Amino acid sequence: MNRIIAAVVTTVAVFALFGVRLVWVRASDLASPRHMPSQELTAELPGHPLALEKPDTVVTPPYHKPANLPGDWWLRHHPKAQLRGDFDTVECQECHDVEKYCNRCHGYLGVKSVDPVPVPADKVAAPASQAAAR
Amino acid sequence: MGTLLLLILGVVVMVLGMGGAVRAGRSGRPRTAPAVMAGIGLVIAVLGALALREPGLEPFLWAAISWAAVAAFVAGVSHRIAAWVTTPVPLSIPTTPAPTTTGGVILRVLGEVLLHRSLIRDRKYLWALSMLFHWSLVFILLRHLRYFVYPVWGWIVVIESLGIYGGYVMPICLLLVLMRRLYRPQQLYISLWSDYVALILLLAITGTGVLMADYLRVDLLKVKNFTYCLTTLTVPAVEALPSVMFMLHFVLVLVLLVYFPMSKLMHFGGATFSPSRAARYDIKDRRYVNPWDPGPNVYETAGANTAGTGSASGTGADGT
Numbered sequence: 001m002n003r004i005i006a007a008v009v010t011t012v013a014v015f016a017l018f019g020v021r022l023v024w025v026r027a028s029d030l031a032s033p034r035h036m037p038s039q040e041l042t043a044e045l046p047g048h049p050l051a052l053e054k055p056d057t058v059v060t061p062p063y064h065k066p067a068n069l070p071g072d073w074w075l076r077h078h079p080k081a082q083l084r085g086d087f088d089t090v091e092c093q094e095c096h097d098v099e100k101y102c103n104r105c106h107g108y109l110g111v112k113s114v115d116p117v118p119v120p121a122d123k124v125a126a127p128a129s130q131a132a133a134r
Numbered sequence: 135m136g137t138l139l140l141l142i143l144g145v146v147v148m149v150l151g152m153g154g155a156v157r158a159g160r161s162g163r164p165r166t167a168p169a170v171m172a173g174i175g176l177v178i179a180v181l182g183a184l185a186l187r188e189p190g191l192e193p194f195l196w197a198a199i200s201w202a203a204v205a206a207f208v209a210g211v212s213h214r215i216a217a218w219v220t221t222p223v224p225l226s227i228p229t230t231p232a233p234t235t236t237g238g239v240i241l242r243v244l245g246e247v248l249l250h251r252s253l254i255r256d257r258k259y260l261w262a263l264s265m266l267f268h269w270s271l272v273f274i275l276l277r278h279l280r281y282f283v284y285p286v287w288g289w290i291v292v293i294e295s296l297g298i299y300g301g302y303v304m305p306i307c308l309l310l311v312l313m314r315r316l317y318r319p320q321q322l323y324i325s326l327w328s329d330y331v332a333l334i335l336l337l338a339i340t341g342t343g344v345l346m347a348d349y350l351r352v353d354l355l356k357v358k359n360f361t362y363c364l365t366t367l368t369v370p371a372v373e374a375l376p377s378v379m380f381m382l383h384f385v386l387v388l389v390l391l392v393y394f395p396m397s398k399l400m401h402f403g404g405a406t407f408s409p410s411r412a413a414r415y416d417i418k419d420r421r422y423v424n425p426w427d428p429g430p431n432v433y434e435t436a437g438a439n440t441a442g443t444g445s446a447s448g449t450g451a452d453g454t
Contacts (some may be wrong), residue, residue: 003216010212011205021368076351089240110286110356112294 061087077109089114135194135379137185140199143385144179148172190372196360196381197369202390211403213232218407225423232415243412247405267307270300274343279359305340308333317398332397335390342383352380 081087087104092102093116135228151172155165178199185191233239245251253261277297280286312333315321346352356376363370375381394400406412 002220003213006216007209007213011209014208015201017206018365018367023367025366072353075355076353080348080351105355107286108284108359110280110290110294112284112291 092115136378137182139178139381141182144175151175178310193370193372200364203391206387207394213397214400215403223409225422226413226417227409228413228415229410234415239414243406246284246411261306263310266303270304273297273300281358281366301343308337332399339386346379350379352377
């Protein structure tokens with residue numbers, strides 16, 4: 001009987017800890033929103049605050065969004081593509097702001113951040129056409 | 135597809151439970167545990183069928199099953215540990231040479247847990263396999279913490295590479311251990327079904343993990359959203375559920391959580407409670423008396439006035 005009581009008490013205590021964590025997260029969100037719902041991070045172009053307009057001098061790379069594939073193909077496969085050497089992160093920064101586009105998701109998922117590097121002047125992207133500032 | 139997976143899982147668990155109940159009945163053992171397993175499988179199958187008709191139910195089902203599996207794991211592990219803690223060990227029985235101080239005992243247990251000291255003296259290749267497997271498991275589990283916390287702690291990002299490499303090393307070690315168990319006649323003779331279940335379950339989990347990492351990649355944002363909702367006791371949205379590949383990996387992990395407390399995998403806790411390791415060798419400094427030993431005159435013959443042999447720890451035994 002003591003073992004059963006110990007098992008029940010331990011389980012209730014663990015779920016009570018989960019409940020305390022839930023309350024803490026909700027209270028923190030009310031004070032200052034930091035838990036980013038994943039849907040906001042995967043919204044499609046155009047006009048989304050994560051994206052930037054592509055300047056005329058930069059051609060969209062062919063590996064960026066292959067035809068006849070699901071819209072989230074690039075989202076799922078870009079880590080492997082980068083490790084294979086299909087592209088370098090410097091090329092991403094010709095169109096995208098690293099802090100807004102890469103590191104928000106990387107921070108959410110606990111992956112190493114992309115270091116911003118200076119991009120040549122003729123390849124700097126146009127200001128983003130966001131609907132609302134974030 | 136996730137709902138179909140639930141239905142299949144429920145049917146499989148139900149069939150396994152029914153088969154186990156039939157086998158238990160034939161061998162005269164109690165049928166309670168397999169019957170309970172079959173009942174749980176039936177409930178999961180019915181809920182999966184309901185969710186097929188009502189897609190809005192799916193997130194609630196996944197949340198309920200996940201929390202039930204975690205509760206079963208926590209309750210089972212604490213029940214087993216409570217059993218070990220409350221089991222009396224009246225005599226000092228550490229395997230010698232053994233330390234005589236508490237600090238020495240702590241170092242011995244740490245050496246056993248972190249370095250598998252006793253396995254070094256047995257077979258070196260087995261020790262190497264064991265170390266690779268267990269340390270890969272440690273780094274994989276630590277890296278998986280990133281799916282359950284936000285903001286993600288900095289040290290989890292630092293060990294990213296170790297977790298990735300561990301994900302490839304672990305299934306290789308499992309395959310080698312399984313091959314050893316199948317191809318060595320001595321191992322094959324003494325192996326039980328529980329040995330294979332643990333290995334195959336872990337192989338399935340690591341195999342689906344490697345598939346997701348390299349070939350059938352999933353949307354990690356949805357995965358993190360799903361797991362983070364579960365740890366904050368929130369039901370995720372229907373459209374935010376990850377793909378079936380991740381759900382398969384997740385279901386296998388839930389099965390492992392439920393199976394863990396009743397399996398040999400509880401050696402993770404047993405190593406620290408084993409009286410042959412976690413005890414000081416101080417029989418020369420203090421006397422250990424077993425309170426359940428019989429009295430000194432158990433073997434006294436009728437009519438004779440001689441003391442019986444009794445037990446070595448009994449009082450008043452002359453041993454004549």
